[in-house]
Amino acid sequence: MNLKNEGHLLGAVASGDEGAFRQLFDAYHNKLALFIYRLTKDRLLTDELVQDVFVKIWNRKEHLLKITNFDSYLFAMAKNLALNALRDLARRSEKHRLWEVEYDEADLSEQQKEFFSLVNEAIDHLPTQQREVYLLSKYEKYKHEQIAQKMDLSQQTVKKYVQRATQHILAHLRNKFDVFFTLIISVLISFL
Structure with a gap:
């Protein structure tokens, strides 16, 4: 043009x-x-x-x-x-798939399977960049500074994306479970 x-x-x-x-x-x-x-x-x-x-x-x-x-x-x-x-998304998708294989479904109860399925569903519905930041932070254990540098974002943006992603996942889970179970989930999600 x-x-x-x-x-x-x-x-x-x-x-x-x-x-x-x-x-x-x-x-x-x-x-x-x-x-x-x-x-x-x-x-x-x-x-x-x-x-x-x-x-x-x-x-x-x-x-x-x-x-x-x-x-x-x-x-x-x-x-x-x-x-x-696209390359980063493919890598994360493969790492996520390997992570799921590592936690063999045969060892999980039906409730645990449902919980992880709902968490994955919530993660899949995140905006692309927010999902990428969340997966780097929670699954690949990158520090906010590393993510910011890798993705050319500010550390504050990375922090907001992780917070928003966590809130979205919790909201998704709240829609599926009762209040008591949601309390347990909120504690569990902080370890993901």
Whole structure:
């Protein structure tokens, strides 16, 4: 997509002009979302990745003056982020599957099977990035600082994602069990 005065617009963004950044966002958002969706086939992940691309552009705005072909730069960045996200999701999915195999279902009571099934169901319904943060924190035992660095997020965002994910899981479980059992679940979930 060629914008009139793209060089001037990039210069304005590089100097911190939020209005120019908004113009850039509006000009590329839909085309970028379509491109990423074709790679991921996941609307939520697409939305998150489009945001990530523009956050990276804003955070690295001073480098925009060095870019000779913004279109190529933008779509290369989007492709790399999408492929990295898909690879990370595949790894987490495989680790999660291995974790389930490790805890052989034959050794679990029906209530335990139901509990873990509901926890997994709740985790599957989390937004993609929140789910990824939660799994890194609770299943892979990463520290918030490590997750923040790995996913290019602030530690505060990581902390909020873990809190929101935990609240979502508890709410999901509350809908399925009575109050007494929910108290026990809230204690158990803190160990997951």
